[in-house]
Amino acid sequence: MGSSISTKGQAWYMDFSIALLLFTLTLVIYFSYTNNFQKQESGGLDNMLSDSKAVSSSLILSGYPKGWDNGSVIRIGLADEQSLNATKLRHFKLLNYSKTKSSFGTNFDYFVFFINNDEVLNINGICGVGHQLITPTYNIKSAYYYSDEDDKVLKDFMGVTFDADIYLGDDGYDVSDIDGFISNLSKYTFIVLEHPDVSPSNFNKFQTAVENFSSRGGLAMISGQLTTSNDRDLLDVEFRKKAGQSLSDRKAIVNQSDDYLLLNVGQNITFSQAYYAENKSITSDFIAIATFEQDLRNAITKWKYGNGTNYFFSDFNVSYFNGDFAGLIEEAAKGMIGGTCNPINISQIKLKNLVNTERYLNYNSKLVKMIVYLWQ
Numbered sequence: 001m002g003s004s005i006s007t008k009g010q011a012w013y014m015d016f017s018i019a020l021l022l023f024t025l026t027l028v029i030y031f032s033y034t035n036n037f038q039k040q041e042s043g044g045l046d047n048m049l050s051d052s053k054a055v056s057s058s059l060i061l062s063g064y065p066k067g068w069d070n071g072s073v074i075r076i077g078l079a080d081e082q083s084l085n086a087t088k089l090r091h092f093k094l095l096n097y098s099k100t101k102s103s104f105g106t107n108f109d110y111f112v113f114f115i116n117n118d119e120v121l122n123i124n125g126i127c128g129v130g131h132q133l134i135t136p137t138y139n140i141k142s143a144y145y146y147s148d149e150d151d152k153v154l155k156d157f158m159g160v161t162f163d164a165d166i167y168l169g170d171d172g173y174d175v176s177d178i179d180g181f182i183s184n185l186s187k188y189t190f191i192v193l194e195h196p197d198v199s200p201s202n203f204n205k206f207q208t209a210v211e212n213f214s215s216r217g218g219l220a221m222i223s224g225q226l227t228t229s230n231d232r233d234l235l236d237v238e239f240r241k242k243a244g245q246s247l248s249d250r251k252a253i254v255n256q257s258d259d260y261l262l263l264n265v266g267q268n269i270t271f272s273q274a275y276y277a278e279n280k281s282i283t284s285d286f287i288a289i290a291t292f293e294q295d296l297r298n299a300i301t302k303w304k305y306g307n308g309t310n311y312f313f314s315d316f317n318v319s320y321f322n323g324d325f326a327g328l329i330e331e332a333a334k335g336m337i338g339g340t341c342n343p344i345n346i347s348q349i350k351l352k353n354l355v356n357t358e359r360y361l362n363y364n365s366k367l368v369k370m371i372v373y374l375w376q
Contacts (some may be wrong), residue, residue: 044376045353048108048353048355048374048375049355049374051105051108051374052110052355052356052357052372052373052374053357054104054106055104055106055110055112055357055372056357056358056359056370056372058075058076058077058104059076059077059078059112059370059372060078060079060361062077062079062081063076063077063078064077068088068091069091069264070092070095070262070264071264071267071323072264073091073095075103076092076095076100076103076104078092078361079361082362083361083362083363084114084123084363084368086123086363087259089129090124090262090331093129093331094323094327094331097130100130106374108374108376109130109131109349109374109375109376110130110131110372110373110374110375111128111131111132111133111372111373112129112370112371112372113127113128113129113133113134113344113370114128114368114369114371115368115369116363119341120134120343121341121363122136122338122339122340122341123363124260124335124338125331125334125335125336125338125339127341127342128341128344130373133344133345133348134341134342134343134344134345135342136334136339136342137339137340137342138162138163138334138337138338138340139339139340140189141165141187141188141189141190142158142162142163142164142165142188142189142190142191143164143165143166143167143181143184143185143188143190143192144158144159144164144165144166144191144194145177145178145181145192145193145196146167146168146193146194146196147168147169147170147195147196147197148169148195148197151194151195151223151224151316151317153194153316154192154194154221154326154329154330155194157326157330157333158192161330161333161334162190162333162337164192165188167180169196170202178198178202181209182205182206185209185210185213186212186213186216188213188218190218190219190220190333190336190337191210191219191220191221192220192221192222192333193210193220193221193222193223193226194223194224194316195224196222196226196227197224197225197226197227197228198227198228199227199228200227200228200229203227203232207232207234210235211305213308214305214306214308214310215305215306215307216306216307216308217306217307217308219308219309219336219337220235220308220309220310221310221311221313221329221333222234222239222310222311223275223314223315224275224313224314224315225239225241225273225275226239227239235303235310236279236280236303236305237277237278237279237280237281237286237301237303238277238279238280239276239277239312240275240278241273241274241275241276242274242275242276242295244274244294245273245274247270248293248294249294250270250271250272250273250274250292250314250319251268251269251292252268252269252270252271252290252291252293252300252314253266253267253268253291253293254266254267254268254289254300255288255289255291256287256290258287258289258302260335260336261300261302261311261328261332262328262331263290267321267322268321268322269290269299269300269321270319270320270321271299271315271318271319272315272317272318272319273314273315273317274292274299274314274315275314275315276292276297276298276299277298277301279298279301281303286301286303287301287302287303288300288301289301292314298312299313299314300312300314309336313329316329346373349375351375352375352376353375354373354374354375355373355374355375356372356373356374357371357372358370358371358372359372
């Protein structure tokens with residue numbers, strides 16, 4: 001009897017010892033995991049803060065080469081002698097986001113923006129660069145006019161970004177919006193005419209309306225064929241289609257820079273169709289931004305008419321370009337229009353950790369704050 005009780009006691013003690021050992025091991029593993037996790041979290045935050053400081057330190061310098069653009073950049077920098085260079089900011093916006101992260105040497109997402117008096121600055125249409133956290137609002141009236149369902153590269157952009165009124169032209173359609181476009185033109189500040197191809201019977205009233213629009217200070221972007229008749233001018237410029245349409249006829253090269261249309265001098269463009277514009281006025285502000293290689297006719301031009309600014313493009317569609325040609329035009333339009341930056345919205349993204357670094361730069365004779373957000 002006594003032996004049986006002793007055996008049971010030993011068995012109970014052994015079970016208790018094993019249970020206690022397992023409990024102790026569980027506590028050790030738990031606290032070890034928690035401690036390591038906290039260290040990893042702390043290390044992750046330290047790495048993010050270090051990257052944030054490194055990104056901001058790069059941006060307050062001039063970059064390399066000093067006059068870099070989106071085609072030549074080796075190191076991204078936005079400031080020249082502590083002053084923000086708005087042109088470099090626009091080039092920065094055009095760079096591939098993944099490539100900029102590699103250039104900065106970070107795996108974290110980032111966003112860079114500028115504030116003054118607690119308001120996000122709109123700098124030539126840019127509210128910030130990186131993983132988009134701010135969208136601008138454009139309080140303008142605009143219109144998009146086209147004549148062919150096969151030529152409507154900027155149609156969706158104009159409708160979505162600027163809430164533009166859309167007009168279908170009179171070439172080959174029983175119902176035309178040209179009269180509506182002409183009658184409403186006085187209320188717009190920005191228009192895009194993509195291959196307008198206006199018929200001879202409608203051209204005179206179309207010409208009068210567009211020239212009045214420009215005289216008042218409107219902004220116009222025109223591409224492709226102006227009219228089915230080859231003996232008409234608009235805005236003191238003669239629009240023509242090249243006789244040849246082979247590959248060599250459509251190749252052009254950029255030879256002038258532009259503050260908004262950030263094409264790089266020497267950049268090659270092969271348009272889908274070859275149209276050109278010639279200056280017929282006595283003014284000297286007609287700028288040939290790009291010319292066709294074969295005959296030096298003007299493939300992209302910019303000029304003033306009255307108080308207005310006008311751009312002509314051989315085509316909005318290209319068969320060869322090192323980059324996003326339509327996107328570049330869209331960014332130029334947003335830059336010229338400006339707009340108002342909405343408040344920054346962090347809640348739209350899922351994030352685990354967030355850090356920020358602040359630096360100060362001069363811009364337009366004012367001290368502004370540059371903020372770099374990094375998160376994971």
